[in-house]
Amino acid sequence: MPDPLQTYLGRIPLRMALAGGWIDQPFVSRHNPDPPGSMVVVSLVPNFRPMDRAGFATGTRAVAMRLWNGRLPRRPPDQLVRELYAAENQGRTDPSGSQDMIGLVYPGINRLDYDYRVEGGIFPAHIETLTDRRVVRWLERVLHVLPVEPRPEGYYPLGHRNLDPAWIARLGRSGRDCFEAIRHRDLHALGRSFNECMACWEAILPDTVRHPTLRVDLKALLRAYQRRYPGAMYSGCGGGYLFVVSEEPVPGSFHVQIRVE
Template structure:
């Protein structure tokens, strides 16, 4: 795939021999993978508006955060692990320096070559490449956002990561397709867009009550259009933690994975995450 892309773009592909500098040990693929710093991505709010078949009803924003790979998140669990694997194929251990828009577009195109039946939303590639918190504003029916607004304020990011708690659920079952049952509408897409706006404003204002409300509203708007997102296990887990969190939402397209909750206080059995910061030169 990489060679074909280079041929199409008229780029010479040079394959370097993996010979270590004298005195240094050889580095195996396994060792490189263990040192991989390519992040995961969390769909904080608005997910599905990066798909034209949703945004054509009502445009809006998707909010993403880039998450440090301090732990290896499960596959098929809504953390963009498939897109991350493409990033590892492309860049091996870390995202290179360069224009983040160009890097994200490159990753998006690698994952979605011409003829792809199901196009992954661009929020996956952007959420991995762009550090911090990002707002991706999608026009109606577009795959790529017309505007990306990034927040790398240390105090805002620290405030947010200290209030997000992840509960591990079983991964999506093989053969699960959230698109088997949908109810996409103007009302649903608008509710999703408005909830994402609410989450954005609450995070910037560091309003925990507003964040919990809008975060939960974002998930409810998703489920209204994609009912299969909320499986029996998801519903049972929400009931278990309902009194312990201000809001909750699945990390990705649903059916399993991780239930991310908003809470001022520690949540039992929850995983903490660390938001990737922008490198200061």
């Protein structure tokens, strides 16, 4: 008998984005003086339903569910990424970055290296994947996911842009640092990469954490968790979930299961 939960949730994976996010957008990466800039995405087993508009690429996943009838086709992942990118972004003025598609399609923990000189920064120049079981289990254990609130209707994260090359270079380095911290299972380095990424978001795109439509004081909430734990960052612009790095339990949070196959 089919699992009713799996029947409801579907078989398309979920995507979680860690440090370096926004470097996948060409309007950001074109100003990077130190390319490539990196970000980290993690493919997840779809064993829960995340909030919509909360940084888990649920919109991209919905397109994938329709496009591929609820499961990933057995074709090269780079082909699937481009097919999904085209399907979701057709006619859009603010296209979703390719990290959304890559995180759904590629298994494991992935570092995406974006260089504006390669395909205009739309797709990464290089992808490095981690599927080592010890690394995966460690990240599952120390990464705590705390629900905050979905992005409200009317929210727009790109109203103010400060595309300072120095900050953009730091953003791209935060993704590299994040991936190396995961590779070496370094809790405090992972936390620092989260904190650095959020500092970059605040500097480059301040509306990601402060906007008239937001009901939660995202900056104050973030600071409180960063002071209490080694590091914290939001799942996406406008809140969504808070990712907290800790060896200790984080009240109210849950863990995710990383897809390695």
